[in-house]
Amino acid sequence: MDEQQLRIFVGIIQHYFEQETGRPAEVGSPYLCDPSQLPVHDFTGVIGISGNRKGCVYFSSPREILREMLLRAGESDVSDENLADLAGEIANTISGNARREFGHEFLISVPIVVRGTHQSISVPRDVRAYVIPFRWHKVDASLVVSVM
């Protein structure tokens, strides 16, 4: 995955936060990470990638971010169900926008939501993943791109 393609994912998330909350997310400097040490927060939306390259892209956020977003959107029900829903919605948006941007260069699956930090997310082994930190409302979330 080249720089341009990573930028597309970053752009999608920035746009999402800007659009939904009126407040952009700050992007931290991206780094590489071994598959065993990838950051996983409370709720993670995972998108599978196939085609020439295989792997996954996920956006993982702590519950604080999701709760704050719900409250801002006027939703007072901040149960885990709703938080997971929102995480899924973010992943859906990433998936949908990415599909438009990438055309059929990458094949992007329907996203799934993983709850909690214990459940493992299957990422390609032996590949250093890109971690792009995001900070919104003083809380850190992560976009992870791990593609062979």
Add this chain to the structure above:
Amino acid sequence: MFGIDLGKYRTIVISIALFLLFDLGVLVLNFFISSEIASDAVNVNLAGRQRMLTQRTAKLTLQLQNRAEAGVPQEVELKELIGAFSLFDRTLSAFESGGETASGDGKPIRIAAVDDAIAQSILAEARKLWDPYKSRISAVIERGRADPDAAGALVVQAEAANLPLLKLMNDLTTRVEELAASKATLLRAVQVAGISLATANFLIILFHFIRHLRESDRELERARKETDDILRTTQDGLFLLDGSAVIGVQHSAALEKVLGTKTLAGRSFYDIISPAVTPKTLDTTREYIDLLLRHDVKEKLVASLNPLECVEVSIAQGPGEAESRYLQFGFNRVFESGKVTHLLVTANDITRRVRLERELKASEERAKGQMGLLVEILQVEPATMNQLLRSAQEGLQHINRQLREQGSAREVGGETINAIYRITHRIKGDSAALGLASLATSLHSLEDILTGLRERPVLSGEDFLPVTVRVKGLFEEIEAMHQAVARVAQIRGVISVEAPRPQHDPGVEALPFVKRWKDFATRLADEHARKVELGYHGIDMETLPESLRESINSMVNQFIRNSLVHGIEDGDTRKRRGKPEAGRISVYISARDDGGVDLSFRDDGQGISVSKVREAAVRAGRLTAEEAAAMDSRRIVGLIFEPGLSTRETVDEDGGRGAGLDSVKALVMQLGGQIRIGSTPGEYCHFRLSLGALPSLARTVSEDEKEAEEAAA
């Protein structure tokens, strides 16, 4: 026919025309004969009336005679006689040569002469009898009254003519009736003939056409079956597109599998492919199909423009997974009387082929890349190579740590860039020094990006994306080189590709200075509960100038001490590491053509621990913890030649004071020369000294190389 091409319908049109013609003929004849029969019926009536009139005339002559003899008025009878007489006479003339007479109801009627020889001969006979009869009646009528004599003569005349005349009129009636009957027969015959012809015609049509229809039905059925068989069994997706790119009603069974949809007939081709292709490809496809359908362009020419030669489509396979397939569409024009009416489209799943092609290409590229890499790697000594790679890897990890530690800070300090730049520049210098051009080029491009970033007043995390992407690429490049080196090492293990060493002369082992080193090593080994074997190759030291000899001896002794204190492990550890129980020290001294001397000292001990040296440097207060962390391993290793540094935590006679190797460095500097260190933790430590290196040689090394050397020196 009528200027219209009736084609296969010609025969049926002719047949139907004949049928109508027969019917019309029968109708005309029917009409004509019927009117004849109608006039014949009138004649029959009139002939019958003539019969009655002969009797009436005869009866009236008798009544007239009675009246005349009785002398009573005879006007009524006379008047009646005139009526009957003249009606008979007029009708007879009309029968003979056409003319007017009165019908049954007294209205005048025109009849034609009877057109029959027998009837005319009957009429001629009647005329012979009638004329004398008529002249007598006319004479009586002219006088206006009949006297008994005239009446008597009239009666005689009447009695003579009456019966023959009656018979003749009877014959006439019969004859006229016969004529009428024969015409009716003719009419029936005509009707029967007409209907027969029509029926025959109908039967011909029926027979001929049903046979033809059946035949063509059979042919159609056969053709349809063949088409069905082809469509059912072909592995290609086949279908027709009409002028508006709508899929035809028939398509091959394989098409549904290829496209992954069932309902295809009647749908727009664009609707089917639009989810799989980019909007641009879809537009191009529209243009392309339009070109094929409506423009007179050579098919061969446009074939290469087909935008759907290889389309990648995604097939969903449940959440989080998708499978991609490659489809190929081909378009051929279908002509009908010189015009393009349809496109025949073939659709194939070429996934296997595409995958194979890509794999082949990738492996070719890999092989090509590896080849170049191997050539570069072969030129560098394995130990040096490993050392460089290790240091490069550590450098990259350091860079990655820098990136990671910034986290999601909005603004990034220029210090981070500088730190990353320094590391990059160093690895680049090292790589260039060893002639690893490809690695140096990659590092150079990272430098370029960093230079660009340095010029920006404000930096965000995202700006580091290209850095991270390149760092990843470098990691991969270095891993690939590691693998290549490992492979080269394997090959070297099997066949010696190292420069041939001078023939080993067992005699050198017995030289006094070697003996001294062996003794020293054994003694130290005993003290440290180790076992060791020292081997020597190379020149006899006695050939060297004394000062140099002394210096070398001193340096070797320091190295031996270093090996036994820091390098060679105890027997158990060595066993665990799969090494022979006795440590192995190899010393090699050679004289260079330029008068200098190369010294190589190698042990197969545990190597230099970068982390221990780093700790020692901090402990000794030579570096702060931060400086030590930031310093790359190559420089750290270089510290072992610095005074006052030892990794041993306790000081003893043989080590720990931190003096020893620093004296080696001092000697090297004194003699003029370079030190190279190669070490793999757990495997070996190798010092290579170039002594008495000529100044000219030092000057020729490039800037980058100098930096690389400095790191070690």
Add this chain to the structure above:
Amino acid sequence: MKRLMIVDDSNIIRSKIARALGEHGLEVVGLSPNGEDAIERCVSARPDVITMDITMPGMDGIECIRQIRRLNPTVRILVVSALADKATAIQALKEGAQGFVCKPFTEESLNEAIGELFSED
């Protein structure tokens, strides 16, 4: 002898085409560096065949083909361009070009394409 006109903004390409086709029996009757010039020249030069670049300063090759078609409906036009995409080639054919050759090209491929232009099938 067929009369050839070459439209290309590159001097090097113009002479390369002239050389390649001149040796194969075409008479070069016009060289144009841009579309506007080509349209003007087309009237007096009366070419039988034109080679046309697509990306040129000012009017592009597609527009130039369209206008030349109006002036001379019988001239054969061969697009010689570094056409990046199939869409452009399709566009050119729709406007009335009969063939195309991608840059970089060899003399053989150019001659072959010219031959194709005049073949009947």
